[in-house]
Amino acid sequence: MASRNPRDGYWPSSSRHAAQKACTSWSRLRNTWSKSCRRSWRRRRERSRGRSSVADTIRQLAALQALFPDNTAGEISPQDLRDFLVSAMPTGRSATKVVASAAASDLRKAQADYVLGGPDIQAAIDAAGNGSVELTEGPFTVVTTILANKTCTLRGAGPLSTVITLANSSNVDVIQLSAENVITLSNFQIQGNKGNQTAGSGVKFVSGERHRIENVEVHNAKDYGFWAITPSKAIVAYGCRAYSCGNHGFYWNGPGANQFQSLYSDLNGGDGFYLYATESQLNNLIADQNSLAGIRMYSMTDSEASNLKSFNNTLADLVIWSCSRLTASNLVSVHDAATGKTGSDPAGLQLVGNTACSIRGGSIYNIPTVSGSGWGILLANYNGSIDCVVEGFAVQSQDGDLYFVEPANLTGNRISNNILRGAVPVYFNDAGTGEYVYANNVLERNSGWAPIDPGALGAISVVRGSGSVALTTAGAETRTLAAPSFIGQELTLYCKTFVGNCVVTCATTVNEAGNNTITFTATGQACRLYAVEEGSTLRWRLASVDGAQLSTV
Known part of the structure; x- marks a missing residue:
């Protein structure tokens, strides 16, 4: 009996009929397509005579799609194909407006709406409506303040790639945010050029709420790195850095309901962070080698702070001042520089004038390697704190792990369950009339207590x-x-x-x-x-x- 395997040459009649029908359909489709394409190319060639080359224009993707919403006729020109490919490139038209640097690639310039660099940034923001403005890689130099005064997004290609530099003698803030609704800044660096300025900060929040800054670095600003004043509020700052600025790295002077996450401030002429901000949340802030305090929390009411780290700042590393109902946890202060801290309150953690604050957990090491002074936790002698809890710290400092100065003003506080490892665990400089609880603190490797004469x-x-x-x-x-x-x-x-x-x-x-x-x-x-x-x-x-x-x- 003959094989029924089609590979052996035997095809059932139903299969043969199906194959023949498919071939006939394909042949008709091919002929139709071929005729259509030939007619299309002829018409295109005739219409395109006398035109410029294929690289003459760039059409927006929406405009391109409007040209041939129904492509059954197959009329696709080289210009259409070029426009489509450029528009679809992943590094291209993801923003409402694109501003190219002079150092950007040819492709990025071809995709950009503006190609003059810094002077075009303001024009792009003004033209973007409530959309986004994208800055390509490369340097941008500005002479006047960039005013973000409406809802928009300004983003770069990353802090190492997109750098906005303030021109010599401009003496202005680089960016000001003043819209009532959300403005987002992300992925670029500001070079403040402080050696050639008499004034000017990196980013200033003037008004509005729910503004957001992500992965933005401010370097060398004459005044502050990031500066926020009222009535702006509810600002979200994530993954940002301020360094080598003339004054505070991050200076929040009044705005409340903020969220600060993963911020770094170092080598600034003032505090790393000066945060006067109520009802705010702080997490994972790092201050390193600033000329004044590391992290200063001032008058922060009903706020939470956690995972704060401060290293080798000139004054106190961590300052909690005039705060109410602040909860702070996992605080780290390390001072192991050659010389000790300076100023009247050279402490790892300084507490001044607080009410009902809970400060729990962390470590403080304040031992200069050559000379100088340093306290561990200092309860200062002015604006005494009341009803506060300080517990769960491991402390080792040169002059005193816990230093009480005039605690007559310190009422209702509890200092407990701390591990004191310094040579002088507790140093009392007071009249002995304060009322608070000191209990269950563990002494390790100490030489003794030292109430003063x-x-x-x-x-x-x-x-x-x-x-x-x-x-x-x-x-x-x-x-x-x-x-x-x-x-x-x-x-x-x-x-x-x-x-x-x-x-x-x-x-x-x-x-x-x-x-x-x-x-x-x-x-x-x-x-x-x-x-x-x-x-x-x-x-x-x-x-x-x-x-x-x-x-x-």
């Missing part, structure tokens, strides 16, 4: 913890010592510098003999006291005495 007629602090007091006299002097603040508290008094007798009168007796006065009559004399409870009363008891005299007055 209050001087003649002064009151030795007893409500801050255990410690030792080095007494220094300039003549015959007196001190007072209040009752202890908790059971087990220990206090060592010793005469460091002797010029005249130092008489310390205690509020409680110090032994069963009823003595309440300790007199130091020579250098090196010392006594050690510890706290016990008798009924409901806390009293000092004498653990040891060496040379000092006990008496009762």
